Amino acid sequence: MHYPTFNRELLDMTCRLANTLKKYGVQKGDRVAIYMPVTPLAVAAMLACARIGAIHTVVFAGFSAESLAGRIIDSGCKAVITYNQGVRGGRVVELKKTVDEAVKNCPSVKHVFVAQRTDSTVHMGNRDIPLEEEMAKEAPVCAPESMDSEDMLFMLYTSGSTGKPKGIVHTQAGYLLYAAVTHKHVFDYQQGDVFGCVADIGWITGHSYVVYGPLCNGGTSVLFESTPLYPDPGRYWETVQRLKINQFYGAPTAVRLLLKYGDKWVKKYDRSSLKTLGSVGEPINHEAWQWFYNVVGDSRCTLVDTWWQTETGGICIAPRPSEEGADIIPAMAMRPFFGIIPALMDENGRVIEGNDVSGALCIAQPWPGLARTIYGDHQRFIDTYFKLYPGYYFTGDGAYRSSEGYYQITGRMDDVINISGHRLGTAEIEDAMDEHPAVPETAVIGYPHEIKGEGAFAFIVLKEDTAHTERVKEELRSIVASKIAKYAVPDHVLVVKRLPKTRSGKIMRRVLKKIVADQSSDLGDVTTLDDPSIVAEILDAYQKYKTEQSASS
Ligand code: AMP
Numbered sequence: 001m002h003y004p005t006f007n008r009e010l011l012d013m014t015c016r017l018a019n020t021l022k023k024y025g026v027q028k029g030d031r032v033a034i035y036m037p038v039t040p041l042a043v044a045a046m047l048a049c050a051r052i053g054a055i056h057t058v059v060f061a062g063f064s065a066e067s068l069a070g071r072i073i074d075s076g077c078k079a080v081i082t083y084n085q086g087v088r089g090g091r092v093v094e095l096k097k098t099v100d101e102a103v104k105n106c107p108s109v110k111h112v113f114v115a116q117r118t119d120s121t122v123h124m125g126n127r128d129i130p131l132e133e134e135m136a137k138e139a140p141v142c143a144p145e146s147m148d149s150e151d152m153l154f155m156l157y158t159s160g161s162t163g164k165p166k167g168i169v170h171t172q173a174g175y176l177l178y179a180a181v182t183h184k185h186v187f188d189y190q191q192g193d194v195f196g197c198v199a200d201i202g203w204i205t206g207h208s209y210v211v212y213g214p215l216c217n218g219g220t221s222v223l224f225e226s227t228p229l230y231p232d233p234g235r236y237w238e239t240v241q242r243l244k245i246n247q248f249y250g251a252p253t254a255v256r257l258l259l260k261y262g263d264k265w266v267k268k269y270d271r272s273s274l275k276t277l278g279s280v281g282e283p284i285n286h287e288a289w290q291w292f293y294n295v296v297g298d299s300r301c302t303l304v305d306t307w308w309q310t311e312t313g314g315i316c317i318a319p320r321p322s323e324e325g326a327d328i329i330p331a332m333a334m335r336p337f338f339g340i341i342p343a344l345m346d347e348n349g350r351v352i353e354g355n356d357v358s359g360a361l362c363i364a365q366p367w368p369g370l371a372r373t374i375y376g377d378h379q380r381f382i383d384t385y386f387k388l389y390p391g392y393y394f395t396g397d398g399a400y401r402s403s404e405g406y407y408q409i410t411g412r413m414d415d416v417i418n419i420s421g422h423r424l425g426t427a428e429i430e431d432a433m434d435e436h437p438a439v440p441e442t443a444v445i446g447y448p449h450e451i452k453g454e455g456a457f458a459f460i461v462l463k464e465d466t467a468h469t470e471r472v473k474e475e476l477r478s479i480v481a482s483k484i485a486k487y488a489v490p491d492h493v494l495v496v497k498r499l500p501k502t503r504s505g506k507i508m509r510r511v512l513k514k515i516v517a518d519q520s521s522d523l524g525d526v527t528t529l530d531d532p533s534i535v536a537e538i539l540d541a542y543q544k545y546k547t548e549q550s551a552s553s
Contacts, residue, residue, distance in 0.1 A: 010040070010043070010044060010047070011140075012140040013040065013041065013044040013135070014044045014047040014048050014051060014142075015048075015051070015138075015139070015140050015141050015142035016135040016136075016138045016139070016140055016142075017041075017044050017045060017048035017131070017135055018048035018049075018052050018142040019135075019138035019139055019142050020048075020113070020129075020131065020134045020135050020138050021048055021049070021052060021054065021079065021113075022052055022142075023134070023138070024079065024110070024111045024113075024129060025078070025110060025111075026049075026052065026078055026079050026111075027052070027053075027054070028052060028053030028054065028145050029053060029054070029055070029152075030054045030055070030077075030078045030079070031054070031055045031056075031057060031075045031076055031077045031078060031155070032045075032049050032054050032055070032056050032057070032077055032078065032079045032080070032081060033056075033057050033058075033059055033068070033071065033072050033075070033077040033079070033080045033081070033109075034046060034056050034057070034058045034059070034080075034081045034082075034201075035058075035059050035061055035068060035080060035081070035082040035095060035098070035099055036058075036061060036081065036082055036083055036086070036095070036115070036201075037061045037083070037086045037087075037088060037093075037095075037117075037200065037201075037225055038200055038201050038206065038210065038223045038224060038225045039083075039117065039223065039225060040223065041083075041115050041131075042058075042201055043201070043210075043211055043223065045081045046058065046154070046201070046207075046211055047211075047215075048142075049154070050153060050154075051142055051144050051145065052142070052144075052145050053145035053147055053151070055075075055152045055153070055154055055155060057071060057075050057077065057154065057155045057156060057157065057167065058154070058156065058201050058202055058206075058207070059071050059157070059202060060202025060203065060422075060485070061086055061093065061095060061200075061202060062202070062485050062486065062487065063202075063484070063485045064481065064482050064483060064484060064485055065098045065099075065101035065102040065482070066102070066482060066483045066484075067165075067483070067484055067485060068098065068099065068102040069101075069102040069103070069104075069105050069106055070165070071157050071165065071167070072102060072103070072106045072108070072109060073105070073106055074157075074164075074165075074167055074375065074376065075155060075167055075375055075376075076108045077106070077108055077109055078108060078109065078110050078111075079109065079110060079111045079112070079113060080099055080102075080103060080109055080111075080112045080113070081112075081113045081115070081131065082095050082096055082099045082112065082113070082114060082115070083095045083096065083114065083115045083116065083117040083118075084096050084114055084115070084116050084117060084118060084120055084121070085117055085118045085120055085122070086117055087117060087225070088225070088226070088227060089226060089229065089230035090231065092118065092120075095117075096112075096114055096122040096123070097122070099112055100112075100123070100125070103127075109127070110127060111127050111128075111129050112127055112128045112129070113128075113129050113131040113134075114128055114129065114130055114131055115131040115132055116130075116131075116132060147172050148172070149171070149172055149173035149174070150171050150172070150173070150174075150372070151171060151172050152169055152170070152171055152172075152372075153170050153171055153172045153175055153176070154169075154170055154207065155167045155168060155169045155170070155375050156168050156170070156203075156204055156207065156310055158204075158309075158310040158311075158423055159416055159423045159424045159425040159428060160384060160414075160416065160425055161396075161414040161415045161416055161425050161426075161427060162425065162427050163425065163427045163428050163430075163431040165425075165428070166374045166375075166377075166380065166381075166384075167374055167375030167376065168310050168311055168371045168374060168375075169371055169372050169373045169374065169375050170313055170369075170371055170372070171372050173368070174313070174368035174369060174370070175212070175313045175314075175368070175369055176212060176216055177368045177369075178313050178314040178367065178368040178369030179207075179208040179209070179212040179213035179216060179313065179314050179369065180212070180213055180216035180217050181314075181338070182208070182213065182315040182337060182369075183195070183208070183209060183213030183214055183216070183217055183219070183314075184213075184217055185320070185321040185337075185338075186278070186304055186306060186315050186320050186321065186337070187247045187249070187276045187278060187304070187320075188247075188275065188276055188302070188320065188321075189214070189217060189219060189247060190246075191218070191219075192220075193219065193220070193246040193247060193275075194220045194222060194243055194244055194245050194246050194247075194273070195209070195214045195219050195220060195221050195222065195245075195246065195247045195249075196222040196224070196239065196240065196245035196246075196247060196248045196249065197209040197210045197214075197221070197222070197224075197247075197249040197250075197278075198222075198224040198228075198236065198248075198249070198250045198251075198254070199249070199250075199251070199280075203310075203421075203422070204308075204309070204310040205249075205280055205281065208313065208314050209249055210222075210223065213314070222239070222243055222245060224239065228254045228257060228258055229257070232265065233258055233261040233265040234265040234266070234268055234269060236248070236250070236254075236258070237265065237266050237268070237269035237271060237296070238268075238269050240269060240271050240273065240274060241269040241270045241271065241273075244273040245273055245274065246273055246274065246275050247274075247275060247276040247277075247278065248274055248276075248277050248278070248296075249277075249278035249279075249280065249306075250278070250279065250280075251279070251280060251281045251282070251420070251421040252279055252281065252282050252283070252284040252285065252288050252421070252453060253281070253282065253420040253421050253451060253452055253453055255279070255284070255288040255291065255296075256285070256287075256288050256450065256451050256453075257451050259287070259288065259291040259295075260451075263295050266295050266296055267295075271296065271297075271298065274296075274297060275301055275302065276301060276302045276303075276304065276320075277292055277293070277296060277297050277301050277302070277303045277304070278303070278304045278305075279292065279303070279304070279305045279306065280305075280306045280308070280315075280421070281418070281420075281421025281422075282418045282421050282453040282454075283331070283409055283410075283453070284305050284331050285331065286330060286331050289303065289305070289330045289331040290330065293330070302319075302320060302328065303319075303328065303330075304318045304319050304320050304328070305318065305319065305331060305332060305333045305334075306318040306333065307333035307397075307407070307409050309395060309396075309397075310371070310423075311371040311385065311395075312363075312367075312369055312371075312395075313368070313369025313370060313371065314337075314369040315337055316336065316337055316340045316342075316363065316367075317333040317334065317335065317336050317337065317340065317342065317407050317409075318333055318334065318335065318337065319332070319333070319334040319335055320335075321335075321338075322335055329402075329406060331408075332402075332406055332407070332408045333407055333408065333409055334406040334407060334408075335406065335407075336407070339365075339367045339368075340363060340367055341363060341364040341365050342361060342362070342363060342364070342399070342401075342407060343361075343362045343363070343364045343392060344357060344358065344359030344360065344361060344362070344399060344401055345359050345362055345389050345392070345394075346359055346360075349388070349389055349390075352401075355401050355402065355403045355404070355405050356401070356402065356403045357400070357401050358398065358399065358400045358401075358410065359398065359399070360388075360389070360394065360395075360397075360398060360413060361394075361395045361397045361398060361399040361407075361409070362389050362392035362393060362394050362395065363392065363393040363395065364391075364392055366393070370393065396412055396413060396414050396416065397409055397410070397411065397413065398410040398411060398413045415427060415509065417445075417446030417454045417456060418446070418453055418454050419446075419449075419452050419453070419454055419455060419456065419487055419488070420451075420452045420453065420487060421453065422487060424456070424484075424487075424488055426443075426444040426445060426446065426456070426509070428484060428488070429442075429444045429456055429458065429480055429484065429488055429490065430443065430444050430458075432479050432480045432483040432484055432488075433458065433460065433476050433479060433480060435479060435483075436472065436475060436476055436479060437463075438462055438463050438466045438472050439460050439461070439462060439463075439472065439476065440461055440462075440463060441460070441461040441499055442458055442459065442460045442461070443458070443459045443499050443507045443509060443512055444456050444457065444458045444459075444490060445457050445459075445509050445512050445513050445516065446513075447492075447513070447516045448517070449491070455490070455491040455492075456488065456489070456490040456492075457490060457491065457492045457494070457512075457516050458476070458490040458492065458493045458494070459494050459496050459499060459538070460473075460476065460493060460494070460495055460496070461495075461496060461497065461498060461499060462495055469495055473493045473495075476490075476493060477489050477490070477493070492545075494541060494542060494545050495541070496537070496538050496541050497537060497541075498531075498534050498537065499512075499534075500512065500526075500529055500534050500535060500538065501529070501530050502528045502529060502530060503528060503529075503530050505530075508526070508528075508529060510524065511523055511526060511529075511535060511538075512538070515535075515538060515539055515542050516542070520535075520539055523535065
């Protein structure tokens, strides 16, 4: 999208798609689900919605039919745009089949637009429209709808600490401005640069730094459809060499994975085009930071650890922009962006002053990229983000302010875990598993995982007469995959007799976390447990499980 001809191609595609949507009755304000992997047509689908004032909700194409249906129902989508199939890391993904299953229960959906990513033919029903065929009949010109600065641009679902994902709403002017200025200044994007953000458009990073930020700046944006290991662990760097990428923006989980394959896959390719490297989605550990900086960046590129969230629209804390040549401390997000005023709060809701302190990370004044509401539930928006610390936006993360006044993110403070940079409420996994008839209760916690950053560990209670424990565990795994997504499936499922609960019946996940982190000698205050003897019981089950695991590996 670097040269005018390419720009025209994208505009042409966007307008034809926009006219197709209009022809089938999609109007300003309607919601449209996009269930597509990263491709030029997926970008055009987002922009086509924006052009006619429809609101897109991109659903990551790895989510199950049930997750997709939940999002379509919650947002009342009138149309879905998808592909016949997807292609990922050499595998074919049956996208249309998943959509068919999802829309069975979605009466609001009038049409499903189906594009062709492969040559396979798929079943086409009454409401299915072959997208490219229809686009070919449409004019390549479509006047953009005029919109108010505060009209909705898109919504994107993200996990919270309860079971139901939230439709985070971003609006026109503020979001676009914030995506554009952060893209320009955090990465030092210059006209003519090739910006390579390898995120999927199913997440906010793909929205802000694959699509909207780079395109608002008239930039060239790389679309990465593959995986870091396909066909081999040199894929990213081969792409950098081939496209002469200047800014490379990726996730710590991929860096951790790739560093295991050694330096040779990196060094095989010319990376002299690189100027800035970026990391996003989860805390980056020192080893990963150093490898990214020294090996990938040849110790000469600027490496920015960028902290932000679906709700913040764009990057809020990052080492750049800053004075020229200012220090970058490894594995630290460091400096608030223009207009961002971070505040750390103590347990009593008071602002913590001074340096070398830790607390709940809040932001003290609004900024253009801040989400405006949760679709259909403004009260939940207020309750989640603005109630705990009145007058402040609460991020859900904890942070440390160093003696120099720089910020380091310490992780989530709620029951949200971050698997390979993807946010997931443990309650969502629990809700899915609780549907198994043999499983009355579950508790899911995050635990440190070498590659994924965090993984899910499930404690389950079985009904007394349950035989075939292994089969139940297998069934639970497939329930989670089909109700949420494969990445949400717990790595460990441990059967226990009871869960540790307070006298008021609340599961004390803190105790489970300590057990799994092998810190059972430091459980903290367990006097509020209904029956403290339960700790020894779970510890015993956990030790046995660990012994079995190491025997079988
Ligand atoms: P999402 O909205 O899915 O992008 O997830 C946002 C969450 O990811 C944040 O609340 C953090 O917990 C985590 N996160 C994102 N970027 C970083 C970062 N650079 N360092 C530490 N945690 C991060």
